[in-house]
Amino acid sequence: MVDTDTPRPKTLRVALLGAGNVGAQVARILLDDAESLAARTGARLELVGIAVRTIDAPREVELPRELFTTDASALVRDADVVIELMGGLEPARTLILEAIEHGASVITGNKALLAVDGPSLYEKADAAGVQLSYEAAVAGAIPILRPIRDSLAGDKITRVMGIVNGTTNFILDAMDTTGAEFPDALAEATRLGYAEADPTADIEGHDAAAKGAILASLSFHTRFALEDVHCQGITAVTADDIAAAKDAGFVIKLLAIAEKLETTGATGVGTTGVSVRVHPTLIPREHPLAAVHGAFNAVFIEAESAGELMFYGRGAGGTPTASAILGDVVSAARRMVLGGPGRTETTTGVLPVLGIEAVTTQYYIGLDAADQPGVLAKISALFAENGVSIETMRQTVHRESDDGGNGSAELRIVTHRASEAALAATVEAIKGLDIINSVTSVLRVEGV
Amino acid sequence: MVDTDTPRPKTLRVALLGAGNVGAQVARILLDDAESLAARTGARLELVGIAVRTIDAPREVELPRELFTTDASALVRDADVVIELMGGLEPARTLILEAIEHGASVITGNKALLAVDGPSLYEKADAAGVQLSYEAAVAGAIPILRPIRDSLAGDKITRVMGIVNGTTNFILDAMDTTGAEFPDALAEATRLGYAEADPTADIEGHDAAAKGAILASLSFHTRFALEDVHCQGITAVTADDIAAAKDAGFVIKLLAIAEKLETTGATGVGTTGVSVRVHPTLIPREHPLAAVHGAFNAVFIEAESAGELMFYGRGAGGTPTASAILGDVVSAARRMVLGGPGRTETTTGVLPVLGIEAVTTQYYIGLDAADQPGVLAKISALFAENGVSIETMRQTVHRESDDGGNGSAELRIVTHRASEAALAATVEAIKGLDIINSVTSVLRVEGV
Structure with a gap:
């Protein structure tokens, strides 16, 4: 003492x-x-x-x-x-x-x-x-908390995106490199010691969510608890998702994202709040986070004055x-x-915690549709009805026979920014179309 | 007060x-x-x-x-x-x-x-x-000095490699992307405001050398002055150098490198010292520093416990x-x-400052040689005589006519680690060979 x-x-x-x-x-x-x-x-x-x-x-x-x-x-x-x-x-x-x-x-x-x-x-x-x-x-x-607390103390962080779980980054990186399916990549990670015997906390995103809450608390001078974090793991990511993302110039990473948002309430009054979420995310291959391979971690920060910063290094290991x-x-x-300052954290800027419903992101949607005339028009109309704007739409036709029309069409759509609710309503409506065989993937896109 | x-x-x-x-x-x-x-x-x-x-x-x-x-x-x-x-x-x-x-x-x-x-x-x-x-x-x-001073205070840094000058990174990146020659890329950088009217301090490496001295002082608890830094700029880097590097899986960056070295003196007694140098450097395209584009900066740190860390962001701008x-x-x-600690720096570990002669790196050498039998053997022999070991050697023959023998051969050699002196002696000897038209480039390689 x-x-x-x-x-x-x-x-x-x-x-x-x-x-x-x-x-x-x-x-x-x-x-x-x-x-x-x-x-x-x-x-x-x-x-x-x-x-x-x-x-x-x-x-x-x-x-x-x-x-x-x-x-x-x-x-x-x-x-x-x-x-x-x-x-x-x-x-x-x-x-x-x-x-x-x-x-x-x-x-x-x-x-x-x-x-x-x-x-x-x-x-x-x-x-x-x-x-x-x-x-x-x-x-x-990675020295990340002290830079946020001290070095950026005169700046205003607007967004933090982190690859903060080495196990899932190893798995996704292996899937991206080798084309493996998730269960095989997980087995390899376990064999090499990158995944624990019970990998649940990693692959379901819980570990990343805990780190996201800590990062958000420091970055936004607001205290977050684990239950404030919207959390989705990587178990549903398929080799097809990864291949389609690659094809479109993206890579899939599990990101913990904390960001400041302006929302407009029912009364029309604007509120500034912060949301924290963890989910598989498509990011462009030129983004600095895309170059984070294997079990490495990195935290990408956007601040009003500093602009873009990234901190990279080993996220685990004794x-x-x-x-x-x-x-x-x-x-x-x-x-x-x-002697000296004993303060561990400043909470001077306490902001409301916002749920995932306040977040807008771009989305990537993969669809397996019938190859028949008018498909694109019907799908486009549903996006428009739900207020979701399409940035790019790409169709690849797989003909099963030469008579045309018996095959299927693979559709890959990247939307402009949309809310979770608008997107979910769009996807529900699309699923109801008889020309749709299946919705193969719905993933968020960041960093474009 | x-x-x-x-x-x-x-x-x-x-x-x-x-x-x-x-x-x-x-x-x-x-x-x-x-x-x-x-x-x-x-x-x-x-x-x-x-x-x-x-x-x-x-x-x-x-x-x-x-x-x-x-x-x-x-x-x-x-x-x-x-x-x-x-x-x-x-x-x-x-x-x-x-x-x-x-x-x-x-x-x-x-x-x-x-x-x-x-x-x-x-x-x-x-x-x-x-x-x-x-x-x-x-x-x-980029918050880099505080992490080195505080976050890594319980670790031992062994090496720091930084892209610390945005002007030269912009120029080299443009040369890499467009195939432009140095004067054209410099003109473009000037036009876009990335280079000053008098770009000497940037392109000759003086600005990077000053930052290298500061980084080295903090990283190794040893005080460096500008004249302790070996400094070579990018004015001699050609489009051919960049193309050859690209072809071999490398990218050329101007790096400020500070590293701890063990040297053995004439008496056979080992000394630990630190050297600081700035020069164009080939690094593998998968290296995290290779993904630092445009006018961005990044500092890559190797520490005994932490392993590899990188800090990335904007190096200039108001x-x-x-x-x-x-x-x-x-x-x-x-x-x-x-109230609190007023110490700005610790100099507890003062180490001797070592000159460039104490440094060993891998080297890339480009040669324009006559296309005739025995060329490879003669050149290899000279490397061996000077104690420089070759890692890879690659020959591309440009035939001027079909009779063979009137053309020239382009040789690209990557050595194992060698000292500046041994490499210089090798290059001198090679220049003396009548089968050599010219030594087209001699560049250091790091991060392999």
Whole structure:
């Protein structure tokens, strides 16, 4: 515990909670690089203990056995800096609250906890005047939260689009490169260790949604919870979708998108709000996010003055994530040594949270239709009736025989910006046409 | 001036030196966004004056005439925060020193001054306990210096490669896209406003060298001056070089590269040092830097734990650069309000500065040779004699007549890593061969 009335501490006691993939690397660096870390912070960072569930569990890195303890609570009460890398909601939340109460700085990479309880944790840390840092919670090694909070503090962010889940980017990239179907690409990702045994949180978009909520909170000075995020995963993306997108100059990425929107209510009064959503998205192949391959992450930011920015790097992995954790540790330690701002977040610009119904995007629609005269006219009319404007429409005819008319026509339509509701109504109406065999895909388009 | 013994100031007095492209936008934002900036900093940022050479000069933005003054020195003595955007060495240097002496925080985008006088300015700011911030000096709007200094503070950077000059990236990108020769691409850049009337500082690499020195200083906690940077511009790059690079899967970019190197001295004792260099460089088309088009900038960082990171955005322009300036202003103001670390830079890891002779890179060599038997053998032998190993060699024969032997052969060679000296000796030896018509290009290769 740091008492600002006593002389400056020469040594800061660091407690580590969790010794998994990331925790073990953080411990190794704290031990191996003690000297250079001390030079950079002005204080010795002494790793006083590592709280684990099982002391003799196998670990990736060999660490001094005497550091391990199963009494996390006692360890927390004895530390100046607490690094929480246990994951999950409990006991992580209780231990973080104990650390805050004892005046310790807290560093965590626990995106699930922050997405659910972030707002109340930030408030408690602010009230106690301690640091709560979580650079590692979003996009692993990529320094993204500090640039948003500090470097862009004099600017106004209008939109954030992130590839923030490496597993799904690996899968979509593999589908794009090899033409594989989703189940095969997922199996390959699992085999190579890019997907967990239970990949649900990744492929259903839940992990990206948690990170989207954290990014949105910081970018728009507004507190978002997980349930504010519209979330759609990648399990329905087919090899045909990818091929059609490629053909049209697009690539499909799972994006977490947070944006400021102007909406007009029933009364005609304009409101500014923020929406957060996660869904598979077509982006042009020349867009900087299209060049993010494999398990890499990237966050693309649009700001009023800065224009377009992108931050790229490794979004997961023990050592890369440890880099972000140590950056937070050094920053917290510097502040403890030199004194300084304890604020973790500003919420001065609190904006209303908008649902997906307030969002407009361009859409890509794939249709399998009968190859007969008048099809294009009927479909175009339905778009017009529903107020959805078509940007491009492309027809490919597959003749089954030479007599014409027995074959099918593949239609690929890209719309101008439309609301979810208008688009859904259009798609429903199209499905009702007897000339339509099936609606093969409906995907959002961004970055055009 | 801020006196830490008196109650916290509710208003910070901001002085702006220069009302050019960037300065005018900074003034506009300070005036227009006063309310949101106050909410974010906890203090009102009052623009108390703008020092200019000519009060009635035409400006991009209309600003209140009463703010203008020609007495920069008086303005500086009356301010808590001084923003220097005059450029050039003097009077910028003298005014910054005056501001530091008066206890003001200083924000500057003056890369030329920092590259020459940075070390002494940082020391004076440290000694006075004031902030000296310069995010805008490198890569315009891209938050790069703060991530290096803070986010990567617990990591060890091994290498930085930056596209830090938009003019040359625009020219090389245009040459790559259109096949134009350098003079034509430069003319187009000038016409579109991407190149200045006198483009020397850009095309000769001097601007990139200044930014390279600043990046290297921060990344390696070692102070570099402009004369420590090996510098080669893009004026000698031909359409043929670009075409040959393209053909081999590369793109040519002007990179500023700073890297940590292990060298073995004459005594056999290893030394770790840092070298900084600017030169046209071949990089693979799949490399993230290859996707940086037009006048955009990007900085690619390799760190021990984080692995590969890239930061992308606009490197110039009034409004984008103003974003970086305002970020520094808000950070400085937050610290003045809340108190906090005044250190601008750590130089704990001071490493020796190494010259270009310590660097090894891969090389691309283009040769125009006689088309006769034994050419490849003779050339290969010369590489071997000089200790340079060939990775790939490709020969294209241009027959002038059908009798064979009167034509010429175009050879494209990519070497393994070699030193500048070994490569230079090889090239000299090759030039001496009577079968060689000319050495058409010698370019470094990175990122393979």
